Amino acid sequence: MVTKNEYYESGCIATQEETEECLKKYEQTIYAEKQREKMEALGQLAGGIAHDFNNQLMSIIGNATMIQKTEDIEKIKEYAERIIHISQSAAKLTKKILLFSKKGSSINESIDLKCVLDNTYNMVESIVDKTIDFTYSYNANNKMIMGNDVQIENMIVNLIINARDALDGNVGNIKIYTEDSVIYSDVDLTHGETIKPGQYIKVCIEDNGIGIDEETFNKLFEPYFTTKNKTKGTGLGLSVVFGTVKSHSGYINVKSELSCGTVFEIYLPVIEDIKQISSNQKEITNNLIMLVDDDLNVLEIEGELLEDLGYDVEKFNNPINALEYYRKEHNKIAFVVLDIIMPDMNGNELYEELQKIDKEAVAIFISGFSGQAEYEELIKKGYIVVEKPFTFTELSTQIAKLYL
Template identity: 30%
Template sequence: MTIRPVHALILLVALVLCACDSRSAQDPFTPEERRFIAEHSDGLTVGVSLHYPPYETYHLDGGFEGLGADYLALIGRKVGLRFNPVRFPNRDDLLQSAMAGGVDIVTALEMTDDRQRHLDFTQAYVSVPAAIITRKEFRDDLTIDRLAGMRIGVTVSPDFMDYLKKRIREDCTLVPTTGGYIGGLRALAVGDIDALICDMALASHYIANARISNLRIAGLTNYSIDLRMASRNDMPELKNILRKGLALILPHERKAIEEKWLSLQYEPFWMSRTFWFAVLGAVGVVLGGVMLILTWNRSLKKQVAQRTAALSSINRVLLGSLECRTEREVMLHCLDEARGIANSDYAAWARVNEDGTITELLGTSAGDGPAWDQSLLPSALLGTGQLGDLAAGHVIKATGRATDGDGANRADLHIVAVPLQGEGDKRPHIIAAARMRFPHTPGEVMLLSEMLFAFEEALHRKRAEISLHDKERQLQRAQRMEAIGTLAGGIAHDFNNILGVIIANGELVEMFHCDGDEALQGKISNVLAAADRGRELVSQILTFARKGGEETALLRVSPIVKETVKFLEASLPASIVIEHSIRTPEPHVLAEPTQVHQVLMNLCTNAAHAMRGEGGRLSIVLDTVRIAPGDDATSAEGLKPGAYLSIAVSDTGMGMCPELVERIFEPFFTTKGTGEGTGLGLSVVDGIVKSWGGTVRVTSEPGRGSRFTVLLPAREPAAETEAQAQTTAPPCGGTGSILFVDDERELTDSYRDFLDRLGYRVLAVTDSREALTIFRRDPCAVDLVITDYNMPDLRGDRLAREILALRPDVPVILCTGFSHSFSEADASTIGISDYLRKPISLQDLAVTVRRYLRPTV
């Protein structure tokens, strides 16, 4: 069976159409970018200079044309966007408006550090050399090194001015020019300057159209002006759309635009028209045409293959990143694609240091090659110029000497580096592809550069996804903590009432029934001490329920250490020996007792966890240390010279390596298994200690245990404060009528008994409605009202409002164990005289009542 030529042609056309359909089916735009395109269907504004050929020119009919206009129009057709030109009289006004957000897009702009702070830039879509223009009286070809003794005008960017100052001879004079490139060419034509360095396309177009016959292009510099499209930095989707739109423009479309607008003609004196006619005549028109066709065809095939490979890689990067779980996996996926498209042995994500060295952060290598190693990146690899190019967003190539994977052989290493944007570090980050055989071709460099936006898009997408998941977990954790806080508040309220009964009856027995019985006095003291510990526990619960509000006070840490040791001895296994040492004199510190206990428990439980299994020794040592002025180590920790209380917790466990020591205070970092810890303990310890002006020091070695030393500033207490703490005045009696309201009968009976003994007339009521009825019956018969807050039917604050409405001058004392919605400030606002927190000691109650009723004479 034979296939006729007609049939073969039909089959070929069908295959081409299928390929086109499959390619068009792959949408390179994300849903967010498609939504942005739909939302801006009425068009985006484009800033256009009145006269800036060949890049852009504004017409009186409202349209504009030029190289940038054709590129933007082609992007609009491929993407589905419309663009509305906005006219500006000159480039300076256009740039000021663009950086202020006055327009959405500028079509042809060179990227500088100052502009990058206000605008987002695409990849460079056209590069034009900076040319040296002279009058025709200067016959020689010129370079930067051959401008001796000349007056030179420059119209290129400030970056090029810095570049030029480093390379011109000292006898050259740089002359400022005004009026842009037109003003510079006019100054050159009339002899104000000897040479002008400017954009070659601008100069060629102006010389040809203005018919300035005495100027010529005398040479080129090594500096290329990379023109990019710029967009507002508050429209990140627009930046990505422009980048992808440029990537979708095919090579023959680029060529058609550039041939239409760019006239980059530079003829040295020895390249006359006669000379080239002679050469072409010698070679032959036919041979030259054939070679040109073959070369062009080969170039087209190569570009199509490269473009297809780039699009396939972009698709693999974006789709493959969806299956990655972490940012590291996304980066490894991107590095594998970068290594493949650049035909390299290695690829790495790296940081470029200020001295030009490259620090590898993550690397990958080909499956059949040696593994990636940091030694593959030679030291001091990049020069000053290359660092500047990276900072400007340019792709660079570098060569150095490096060892292979086993460190035995040395070979040339060829690297191409693409800068990454927005890595949150002042030092630039790069994706580097390296190989040891031969340098990278321009096509490979171009493909790697065009892949950059896909890498950044994949990384940003994964970071956003991870951030969303983290915030969801934080929200769930916050909701759990809020629920626990509400539950804790309810428990604290009920427990306060129980403690109030115990404390009140215990103090009654201590004050009025001991009669010198030391045994009874000791037992009552134990009961009251236990109740005080319960009161502290309630205070901790309430602090937790309020999520903050801790009050610091001068205290000694040794009692808390002893209490912690007792608790640990009861809870830790017998294989762990607990030792504690308190070296006198022990200074006071300004801290909160509950948080001191929390710090000690966190450090001790971590130490015990390190000794699980084989056991060991846990040691707690209190000591006083002095920090001398000028101590560099303590200055770095933010400690001031002076005396400090040292709390050292050490263990004989497995110890830690330096890498773990550096990370142990990070939130959510833990070495424990799932369900054994949250990673918040040491982070909380560090935050608490620093809030008191101290620090935590860590020393540890694998196999030799760990030592955590907490340093807290020592404080001197006032003498009268200590004396005041040691003595308590006995309760004083008084006269007057008290209406006492509380729904807890046992508590009401205890307080009534105490106040009766002090000489007051007490009417105790357990129903707030009944109390209000009694007061209404005879308001003047009551001298003082004491009421609980949380009562059924009629709350204490509402009862106080009703009583004060009947008699505004009667003092009201409000007692509460816990309330989410009512504070001391709220009580003062409605006219309540005093605010007591349960459980209330009888001494405090007596002192408070005495403020409002007459004492016994």
């Protein structure tokens, strides 16, 4: 990428107006180069996605074709199991695509941070050079945060790789540990951060490597800034770390001393105990369910799954019609199952209308993909949200929570 000095040396500088114009053109040049790099990455991503999806579709079509060709019940069951397994893999792939398209922003839900860090350490431990003393301890009493386990894992791995590269000759110490942290008033951190009062889990990644000089320290989180050559990094690692911390409503602080090492401190807010508001408001005494989903194909199979669980199901692909039915029959309905994204009236809006008719209305929400804020708000309020695509077992497990 062209530097500012190289751009100036091309002859584009004289008067103040020309200097300002030069700066403007330089910024446009940098923006264009960044867009080109992003498009190259997108092209590589699209090619990989197409390859994986075509393989998965080939397998699904092949197994479905074999079901058509055989009357052997055991074989049919085997083919069906394969289709379910492959479809679940495809669902994971779509989640990765959504994460990329949202530029690192994703749906956050209640997760056990200790479990995520345990798994990340176990995964990374085997690939860290044996000459490095690599230790991990979870010292915080708190565990639960609102977050995305994939992003947290990627963030920690990024910082571990940075710590490893900071060790001279791959000999030294890397420590990962957590602490409970209560902040009582605004505290200024590095890189323009000011942490707000609250209860946090502090995650620390510490090394005793070469440390960070002042110039590098000030540019740590700038996109595309890197001290590594092109074979070792793109310069996106720490900017992605910073973005992940922000998407989790957290804060980051960095302490470093040349020849002594560096510690990255990440503060993630603890969530309050989640109460199941929707499931504890009234006793469920009958088997009638109202199911609302605007996709007819999905509505039919969801209805059959619920019927297979032993429920009587009234199905609606129009929320307005569902509302009218509920107005007349709400006393007979055990609970409602609502798709979140629908035309005319989304699932959350429909549920608010149902509560006006019966303030103790019980709901389970189904999501193909919805806006992060809306999804998280439902989770924070304690409502059960089932993500499409789901299996029979996953659906029955979520419904069982209504009876706890």
